[in-house]
Amino acid sequence: MIDWVKKYYSVLKMSWIQTLEYRANAVVGAFAILSGLLIEYLLLSEVFADEISSNSAIKSFASFNHLIIYIMLCMMVGQLKSSWHNSMMMIDEIRSGELNRYLIKPISYFSYNFMNFIGHNSLFYIVYFIMMSLVPVILGPGYAFNGIFQIIGFIMTLFISVFLSYATYFCMICFGFWFGEVRALIISYNVFNIFLSGQLIPISLFPDGLRQVVMNSPFRYMIDFPVSIATSSNFNIQYFLEGVLMQILWCIIMYLIGRIIYSFGIQQYEAFGA
Amino acid sequence: MRLLVLRYFKLWGAFFRNSLTREMEFKANFIAHIMVDLIYYSSLYLFYYVIFQFTDTIGSFTKETVIIFMIVTYMIDAVYEFFFSGNIYSFNQMIVKGNLDFILTKPINSQFLLSLRYIGFNGIISFSLLLTLLFFLTTNYPHHNIPSFNYVLFFISFIMGNIIWYSIDFIIHCLSFWFKNFSVAGWLGSNIKQFAMRPDTIYGGVLRKMLFSFFPMAMIASVPVRFLIYGFNGYLLLNQVVVCILFFSFARYVWISSLSKYESASS
Numbered sequence: 001m002i003d004w005v006k007k008y009y010s011v012l013k014m015s016w017i018q019t020l021e022y023r024a025n026a027v028v029g030a031f032a033i034l035s036g037l038l039i040e041y042l043l044l045s046e047v048f049a050d051e052i053s054s055n056s057a058i059k060s061f062a063s064f065n066h067l068i069i070y071i072m073l074c075m076m077v078g079q080l081k082s083s084w085h086n087s088m089m090m091i092d093e094i095r096s097g098e099l100n101r102y103l104i105k106p107i108s109y110f111s112y113n114f115m116n117f118i119g120h121n122s123l124f125y126i127v128y129f130i131m132m133s134l135v136p137v138i139l140g141p142g143y144a145f146n147g148i149f150q151i152i153g154f155i156m157t158l159f160i161s162v163f164l165s166y167a168t169y170f171c172m173i174c175f176g177f178w179f180g181e182v183r184a185l186i187i188s189y190n191v192f193n194i195f196l197s198g199q200l201i202p203i204s205l206f207p208d209g210l211r212q213v214v215m216n217s218p219f220r221y222m223i224d225f226p227v228s229i230a231t232s233s234n235f236n237i238q239y240f241l242e243g244v245l246m247q248i249l250w251c252i253i254m255y256l257i258g259r260i261i262y263s264f265g266i267q268q269y270e271a272f273g274a
Numbered sequence: 275m276r277l278l279v280l281r282y283f284k285l286w287g288a289f290f291r292n293s294l295t296r297e298m299e300f301k302a303n304f305i306a307h308i309m310v311d312l313i314y315y316s317s318l319y320l321f322y323y324v325i326f327q328f329t330d331t332i333g334s335f336t337k338e339t340v341i342i343f344m345i346v347t348y349m350i351d352a353v354y355e356f357f358f359s360g361n362i363y364s365f366n367q368m369i370v371k372g373n374l375d376f377i378l379t380k381p382i383n384s385q386f387l388l389s390l391r392y393i394g395f396n397g398i399i400s401f402s403l404l405l406t407l408l409f410f411l412t413t414n415y416p417h418h419n420i421p422s423f424n425y426v427l428f429f430i431s432f433i434m435g436n437i438i439w440y441s442i443d444f445i446i447h448c449l450s451f452w453f454k455n456f457s458v459a460g461w462l463g464s465n466i467k468q469f470a471m472r473p474d475t476i477y478g479g480v481l482r483k484m485l486f487s488f489f490p491m492a493m494i495a496s497v498p499v500r501f502l503i504y505g506f507n508g509y510l511l512l513n514q515v516v517v518c519i520l521f522f523s524f525a526r527y528v529w530i531s532s533l534s535k536y537e538s539a540s541s
Contacts, residue, residue: 028458032465042476047329184306188313195317
């Protein structure tokens with residue numbers, strides 16, 4: 001077990017060192033959140049002008065500011081769980097035959113790339129956690145991280161959602177064994193995920209039918225659930241435990257699907273270009 | 275001069291034929307890209323569908339105007355995909371690996387070759403569908419009749435909008451010369467483009483002035499839509515012409531000065 005931890009920790013450390021070479025990513029990441037938030041703020045303040053002037057609630061949000069903080073946190077969590085860079089790298093490895101490097105080593109391709117994924121996003125973790133911690137400082141209490149349970153609950157659910165997201169990406173990447181080029185699938189998933197996970201409009205504002213579909217899908221547990229814990233005014237232990245159980249269940253389902261597709265795919269793999 | 279322009283048109287024709295041959299080799303990829311476009315369009319449509327459950331207008335833009343605006347933003351995207359995106363997005367890798375040498379040593383304008391070498395054919399399919407949809411929506415526009423002259427203005431403004439976006443994205447990608455490996459150029463470009471993907475009516479104050487001048491994102495899609503729906507506006511037209519010329523010239527200047535930084539990395 002210790003050897004296993006040491007092995008993957010060294011992968012994590014290596015990708016962390018590589019990531020530090022590309023500090024521009026963190027700057028662009030911060031810009032992405034701030035500019036995206038500014039645009040959504042301006043658009044939604046036009047849409048909810050009446051609610052803002054009367055300082056009234058917007059569906060499940062106590063005020064317009066609560067809605068904006070929710071969207072901001074959704075954007076950040078969305079970025080932290082995004083495995084764009086890693087996915088593209090893995091697709092290339094399958095297509096070009098570079099996957100061979102991993103097959104002859106005592107290493108799991110899934111775990112190796114999961115560590116790479118965490119390491120690659122590590123700069124975003126630092127930048128976004130600083131930005132998140134500024135929310136209560138700038139806006140005052142009542143908007144996010146209203147107690148220690150909300151903070152711990154958010155961190156826990158965030159890490160489970162990162163794993164769930166990675167496992168979902170892994171399932172799609174494994175189709176590369178059959179089709180070679182699956183970038184379009186990843187791009188399509190990313191585009192829909194941005195909308196369906198509530199990064200543009202909170203899920204609670206969706207029309208009833210669409211909301212029901214999203215609430216019963218893994219999308220909800222990737223972004224909406226961790227953010228709803230962070231922004232809750234009172235920590236509801238039952239809601240938290242039920243949500244975590246569902247998150248873990250989705251993780252197991254996606255992980256098993258990924259393993260099955262990978263094990264069939266690796267039999268198809270012909271190491272082209274290797 | 276006429277011969278030179280003719281030569282470049284002929285060259286682009288050769289690029290077109292070559293890209294078409296390449297594209298037909300990867301038919302599944304071609305279909306997959308059209309699928310991505312459709313998913314992208316439907317997700318943005320869903321976004322505005324949800325928005326319009328809570329309001330009837332966004333600033334002075336009615337629901338119908340916003341849908342036309344949305345179609346125009348897609349069209350800008352499709353044109354960009356057809357002409358430029360496949361070329362500009364590989365820009366950073368060319369600098370990192372030193373492959374830019376192959377562009378610079380050819381006896382033609384390097385910016386032309388770099389920007390237009392490969393053609394994204396899925397863009398033309400999307401564009402044709404969107405153009406048909408736009409024509410249908412504008413001929414059935416419920417608030418007033420749209421005169422033919424507006425279409426002419428829209429056409430001119432639409433081309434200028436594309437040139438402005440090309441210039442901005444090109445300048446962003448030129449940052450690769452300074453940062454050595456600026457792999458996030460595409461991401462930065464798409465974030466900046468988000469300002470153009472929302473109606474200009476949501477912007478006010480200093481930001482609005484910026485978006486109509488030295489950060490001209492409103493000039494890309496909102497201004498063409500204004501010409502199409504509301505007709506001629508001398509100030510807007512002059513503004514767009516000036517911004518278009520300035521940004522294209524600046525992109526040219528940035529390219530020439532960037533080349534002096536190029537160290538031909540791995541060649």
